[in-house]
Amino acid sequence: MKPQPTKLFGTYPQTQGGLYMQRIPIFAGHITAGQLRELARIAIEFTNAMPLHLTTRQDIELHNVPQSHLQTVLDRIEAIGFSTYGAGGDNVRNITICPCCQFDSSAYDVMPLAELLRVHLQDHPIRQDMPRKFKVSFAGCKQSQSRPYINDLAFIATSTTTVRVIGAGSLGVKPETGIVLYKELATENCLALTLAAIELFKDHGNRENRRKARLRHIRQHMGDVVFRETLDRYFLRQKDACSWPKIELPHGRAGFQKIATIQTIAGDINPRHAQKLSQSVQKANAHLCINFHHGIDVYAAEPFALPEELRSFSDLPAIVACPGNTTCTNGLTDCPGLASQLSETLKGNEKYRGKIIAISGCPNNCAHSAIANIGLAGRIKTIDGERQEVYQLVLDGDNGITDKLAEPVEVVTAKDLAEHFLGM
Ligand code: SF4
Incomplete structure (x- = not known):
């Protein structure tokens, strides 16, 4: 889908006339050194070197993008492999994953499962005309950094072939954390359950009052028992209609360790610092992952020294x-x-x-x-x-x-x- 400068593609007007914020969903928070370098370059070229802003859903935001450059910026973002569809508006938002599960051999690597779901939902018509945003997360162990209890639907791996499903939680002025929806679900049923939950959301979501339009408001309205029964009916229907192959989750890769966390202040990383980080990570063959608290975790097989100007951020x-x-x-x-x-x-x-x-x-x-x-x-x-x-x-x-x-x-x-x- 060709990106356009609208909320659905993550483009939001700022209070300063003529300037826009562009959100870029970084799937699972994983960003390559080359992608980070290009985003820093875009910020320097088009936003007067405004900081890259890390969000709590593993996105990166560019601020102060002039209207006249929006389409160029969107095209450049697409050219490095990011889709901005669903970065904003009433849609399925960036699918989040704990940063560590790919690199922790005691956890299950949920990336293959999340990736299948992402690809399947990419241009799925079910994403159109939703009552409000819909958030999905994955975790590879019960230490879940991806905050399952405040997502609309969250999958936590419990074995190589099963997940626990938490759902219908969100914050706001009156926060309400989620509930266990399925203690154990076969991995091949995650797609059917996601489609079922979105279908239920679209059928029953409040379209009059946006403050009461999340999935958890439907749960509060129905009560937990009826909500679970209703979801189960939608799920059985979807299970008959769509099937996934059996999916075996591997364990995270052994031999990698977290070298450092670049902890930003209020989510902002200066594009020059981002370029430095990108260079040193590329040289060390390391991996970057945006975490859930305004930081970037750095994983590598061997320890290496971060550039001088970034060291203070790790403390x-x-x-x-x-x-x-x-x-x-x-x-x-x-x-x-x-x-x-x-x-x-x-x-x-x-x-x-x-x-x-x-x-x-x-x-x-x-x-x-x-x-x-x-x-x-x-x-x-x-x-x-x-x-x-x-x-x-x-x-x-x-x-x-x-x-x-x-x-x-x-x-x-x-x-x-x-x-x-x-x-x-
Ligand atoms: S918590 Fe309040 S001030 Fe902060 S971003 Fe949300 S609405 Fe704005």
Whole structure:
């Protein structure tokens, strides 16, 4: 399908007239050195070297693309093997996969299964006229970094030929994590189940109110029991209509290790840094994978030194931040500013290693604050007659690995947060 500059192909107008954001779904987060280099080149040529922005669904966004260059940018993106169909709008979004399962011999490599699904859905007519977006993820073990409990449909490998299916979860102002839909499903039935879930979604989705239009709202409306029964009926129909061959999942490749994570601040990587990363990865024959917390994981068979200017990024805390009031019309607080301040304060701090901090600029939870180990949701509060940016602090979420949401603890003013983190 020829890409066009529309939301369906990931092109969104920015608040600054004449400028656009172009989202590029990176399937499973895997990007080659050559592809990263070309995206950096595009950013330098057409966006005045704006940073490449990593999203929490393993996409990359280009910001400040002038309208006059949109089609050229889309064509260049297509030329390096990326399809932007479904990057935005009411469609099946980028299929996400844990970054590690291809390189972890104790996990199942779900890539072949996800790839079959991606190819099958690529131009499938079922993707047209959907009530809202639909998110699918895969994981190779139960440590699932791909956040199964906040996806519409998530497959977690349980053996070489079976997966557990979680579904009908999403966040937003009133977050609701998903439920187990099938404890064990044969891999060859994943396509039929996906088509069944989308069909159910299209038949029953709320087309009047976009805030209540996700698959989980259908589940909430029907109740879990009726929802499961209804899905099962759609599934049986699809199973008769479509069949996949038996699919055996291999284990991840032995002999690879994670060399480093390039942890960006608020998801932004300068295109010159991206070019440096691309060069060193190519030289070392290493692999890049965008993770779920604004970072790029680097895997290789042998350790190698990253370029000097990138080394400091591997010591930053894992902080996810939405744009907040810097560009989002709903944004109440400056999330990138806070992310930058916290990154500086918590750099190298062992207490925060392995923890995900998520900062959302309003209660919509776009940074996944409601499931984070440490979540912050911004709002404005009048204190001593002065309007101040404050954050609701929530703790101990499970990052979507289970259904556990983070618990509200207290409200802290933005200016006191860095100090607060040091005392926590
Ligand atoms: S959480 Fe709020 S401020 Fe942040 S991107 Fe979402 S809607 Fe915008």
